[in-house]
Amino acid sequence: MAVLYASTIAMTEKRPTLTLKPRPKAAPAKAGPARSGQSKAAGPKPGPSKPAGPRPASPKPARPAPAPAAAAPQAEPGPRLRHSYEVKTVHQLDYRPELPSDSLAFALLGAASSVARVRAGTALPQALAAVFAAFDAEPQSRGAIQDIAYRAMRQLGRTDALIGLMTSKAPEPPMLAGLLGCALALLDPPAGEAPPYEAFTVVDQAVRAAAAHPDFAHAKAMVNAVLRRFQRERDALLADALRQPPARWNYPQWWIDTTRAAYPDKWQDILEAGNVHPPLTLRVNRRKSSVAAYLDVLAGAGIRAAQVGPAAVRLEQAIHVSRIPGFHEGVVSVQDAGAQLAAPLLDLHDGMRVLDACAAPGGKSGHILELAGVDLTAVDADPERLRRVGENLGRLGLAARLVAGGAQDRDWWDGQLFDRILADVPCTASGIVRRHPDIRWLRRKSDTLQLATLSSEILDNVWQMLRPDGKLLFVTCSLWPQESEAQAAAFAVRHGAIRLDAPGQLLPASAAGEDHDGLFYALFQKRA
């Protein structure tokens, strides 16, 4: 059943007409009209996770369209509402369109719903999970929805600017803006990337998508006009849009300013590195195999790969985890090469008591247990994420004591000191935006200070749980000094901690020889 979303988002009963900005001057037409009346769209260019052209009939029954806004149930009888712009309506992010589930139009609506959810504050993976459930999406359409949503996130600054240039006001509801953004991201891929679909297919399917949604079927002509105008006036529009830094870099302005202030000589490279597709890097479980043996397995399966760290293997082409040899048997885990530095830095020995203070989803917990037979306590504040630690360790054939709790609290601690502590604290995650392109749009500037405050509480608390001579590794996946180096320096002063050798701030890199996320490492020893 379609879920109605609370009517906090204003929309008028009399639907607002989104007017198009007048063109500065007539431009010669390059593209033909959108063929929205056709029964079958041309299929996409070959590539992964792409839906086929529309089928004549939907394989699943479409969800019934909820009642129109004016008929939405009132909690209590109130004064009669005027037929005016004061009447609010609900927006239906969960509405399953009456479209073939393998059509690009279906995938575009799913991606548009995901983008609208991210704009409302939901992380993209959760947004996608909600859309897959609401749309009852099959694996093929899931792949297509996800692909388009990730593209849209990587291009959001640019597509927002383009939409702003072509429309007189922000398209409403947000899902309509999301649909335009998704379609523009397909029409205008990043430099060097081929468009995944023919332009006329994208326009045709975006118009069909708009027409299939009760909240903005009225705007299908606008969708057609905006996308066709982009095709005709592409160069001029892009030149105009790219004058705005968020469009040029695809980050919010505050993010650009913060990066520039922290890294005056490297900020552009850092921003670019966050926009490239991340590689698929694996960690070989040394309890089950070796890098050399695993590379042989990959070669035998026709998968090209290279060693990029003591236990790290990078695949030349990303593949689905289900196709990674030995993944389900726990021979390998997916983990960035930079993140693989953590466990070896802890200098682990069999029999040690080790605390992983912010453990979920358990990437580093697994590595710790692969390296030594330690007694591991894995704490995380999020019980749902903690469950994934158990699943991941189970796949590796390893075990730890799992504790749902705040690492700034002590109620879960049995009072016995730890020999080693890993504090991979919550942070803005500004160093891993290439894997999570939604993060930059979800974060607010004020998050940095709030997260830095929490992480200093965590550090101060777990330091009391460390035995004299013991070591604590402080890790963030942040690029901001406030969360990393400044935090580490202040911590060392507060506690008189000995600072040992560690990589410090690793900036994100995507060169063949060095390819890792942006991470920060500081290692401390407690005085005996």
Ligand SMILES: C[S@@+](CC[C@H](N)C(=O)[O-])C[C@H]1O[C@@H](n2cnc3c(N)ncnc32)[C@H](O)[C@@H]1O
């Ligand atoms: C950077 S992630 C940890 C990644 C993990 N170490 C790994 O390698 O897979 C940070 C984790 O801290 C958790 N977290 C957030 N606030 C916390 C708190 N107050 N105490 C403990 N864990 C917390 C989050 O749920 C998240 O799982």
